[in-house]
Amino acid sequence: MRRTRFDTSPCPIARVTDLLGDWWTPLILREAFLGARRFEEFQTRLAIPRAVLAARLERLVAEDIMVQREYEQRPQRFEYRLTPKGAAAWDVLAAMWRYGSDWFWPKTKRPSLYLSDTETGNEIIPQVIDKNTGTPLDLHTTRVASRKRTP
Amino acid sequence: MRRTRFDTSPCPIARVTDLLGDWWTPLILREAFLGARRFEEFQTRLAIPRAVLAARLERLVAEDIMVQREYEQRPQRFEYRLTPKGAAAWDVLAAMWRYGSDWFWPKTKRPSLYLSDTETGNEIIPQVIDKNTGTPLDLHTTRVASRKRTP
Numbered sequence: 453m454r455r456t457r458f459d460t461s462p463c464p465i466a467r468v469t470d471l472l473g474d475w476w477t478p479l480i481l482r483e484a485f486l487g488a489r490r491f492e493e494f495q496t497r498l499a500i501p502r503a504v505l506a507a508r509l510e511r512l513v514a515e516d517i518m519v520q521r522e523y524e525q526r527p528q529r530f531e532y533r534l535t536p537k538g539a540a541a542w543d544v545l546a547a548m549w550r551y552g553s554d555w556f557w558p559k560t561k562r563p564s565l566y567l568s569d570t571e572t573g574n575e576i577i578p579q580v581i582d583k584n585t586g587t588p589l590d591l592h593t594t595r596v597a598s599r600k601r602t603p
Numbered sequence: 604m605r606r607t608r609f610d611t612s613p614c615p616i617a618r619v620t621d622l623l624g625d626w627w628t629p630l631i632l633r634e635a636f637l638g639a640r641r642f643e644e645f646q647t648r649l650a651i652p653r654a655v656l657a658a659r660l661e662r663l664v665a666e667d668i669m670v671q672r673e674y675e676q677r678p679q680r681f682e683y684r685l686t687p688k689g690a691a692a693w694d695v696l697a698a699m700w701r702y703g704s705d706w707f708w709p710k711t712k713r714p715s716l717y718l719s720d721t722e723t724g725n726e727i728i729p730q731v732i733d734k735n736t737g738t739p740l741d742l743h744t745t746r747v748a749s750r751k752r753t754p
Contacts, residue, residue, distance in 0.1 A: 456651075458630070462715050464703025465633050465696050472699070475624025479609070482616050485742060500607075537706045542742045543731040545616050547698035548623070552615025555688045564613050568748035569733075576733045576745060580694040582720075583728040591636060591693045594727060597719035 463596075468544065471515060476500055476508050478548065481534075481541055484518065489531040517541065546578035614747075619695065622666060627651055627659050629699065632685075632692055635669065640682040668692065697729035 458466035458473075472478050479498055488494050495505055509532055512518040517538040523531045546567070553563050567576040581588055609617035609624075623629050630649055639645050646656055660683055663669040668689040674682045697718070704714050718727040732739055 456627075458626075459707075463630075463633070464700045464707060464714055464716070465629055466703075467707040468699040468703040469623075469626055469629045472620075473624060473626025473629070475609075475620055475626075476607075478616055478620045478624070479614075482614070485745075486747060539742060540702060540706055542745075543740060544695070544698045544702050546731050546740050547695045548619040549615045551691060551695045552617075552619040555691055556610075556615060556618040562750070563615055564749055564751050565615070565747050566750060568746055569736075570744045570746050574735055576740065577735055578731050578740060579734040580697050580729050580731050583730040584725055585720075589694060589697050589727065589729060591690060593721045594636075594693075595719055595721050596637060596716050598715055599713070599717060600715050 471511075471517070472544070474508055474511065476504055477512070478545060480505070480508050480512065481517070481538070482545060484532065484534050484538065485542055485545065489533060490523075490529070491532075494532075512538070543578075546576075547580055550578040550580075622662075622668070623695070625659060625662065627655055628663070629696060631656070631659050631663065632668070632689070633696060635683065635685050635689065636693055636696065640684060641674075642681070642683075645683075663689070694729075697727075698731055701729040701731075 458470040461467055461470075476498070480494055480500075483494055483497050488497060491505065491509070494500065494509070495502060498505070509518065509520075513520050513532070515537075516535055518532045519535050520530045520532055523529055549567060553566075557563055567578070568574070569576050579588065609621040612618055612621075627649070631645055631651075634645055634648050639648060642656065642660070645651065645660070646653060649656070660669065660671075664671050664683070666688075667686055669683045670686050671681045671683055674680055700718060704717070708714055718729070719725070720727050730739065
């Protein structure tokens with residue numbers, strides 16, 4: 453069954469959903485951010501079916517999120533590296549990390565995993581702000597506007 | 604086919620993926636953030652198959668993201684409202700909005716839609732920072748650590 457596509461939507465959320473909505477994809481990206489490069493690494497770390505992994509990696513390459521590079525000639529072997537577009541996805545995953553940490557565990561229990569800064573050893577707590585004001589987002593004063601609109 | 608579940612994973616990204624990976628779900632949430640409450644509103648705005656919408660809303664209620672409230676008795680009608688857990692998902696969608704805006708359009712073309720502050724009229728540009736340092740995230744100094752680990 454072909455699913456509905458959102459990749460030409462005028463809404464940026466819709467276009468990202470089209471990609472991240474392939475539900476293994478955020479986890480493949482997570483492993484890439486944590487250093488995985490080879491098919492076998494992704495496969496072992498995620499216990500993902502090989503055919504699913506191959507299809508997801510193929511799409512990530514087609515979307516310019518990852519690039520495939522040969523790292524061995526005999527036998528010919530490839531690894532997958534994040535492109536700048538792929539590296540930029542970290543912010544989305546970091547926002548997911550924060551949201552999951554805050555809301556997807558019982559109140560009496562914290563996640564065992566946390567993000568840590570390798571230089572300071574301190575915990576990293578992702579927070580989404582408005583770049584223009586430096587303040588956290590306020591849903592109640594946010595609306596979607598169109599650049600095309602004329603008064 | 605039952606898909607793999609991630610909702611008991613130790614990784615916060617995985618738990619959110621389990622929810623957002625239902626690929627219509629971020630768009631249903633988007634409409635809720637923009638004020639949609641009634642089944643017909645979601646259905647019309649998204650042109651989503653009714654059975655899919657019903658299943659997604661049912662899951663969002665089960666996950667405590669939305670709550671179903673009766674707004675009319677004869678005939679009996681319900682609306683869907685975001686819970687605090689649902690409202691908190693806005694940060695994730697905002698990060699998706701930013702990522703989509705920056706990377707999912709051709710370089711010569713900006714998205715026609717943008718986020719606007721209703722009080723100031725200014726554009727809202729979501730940015731993910733580390734709450735502890737106030738600086739943008741740096742993937743190169745980020746790792747996942749375990750609270751359980753002992754030296």
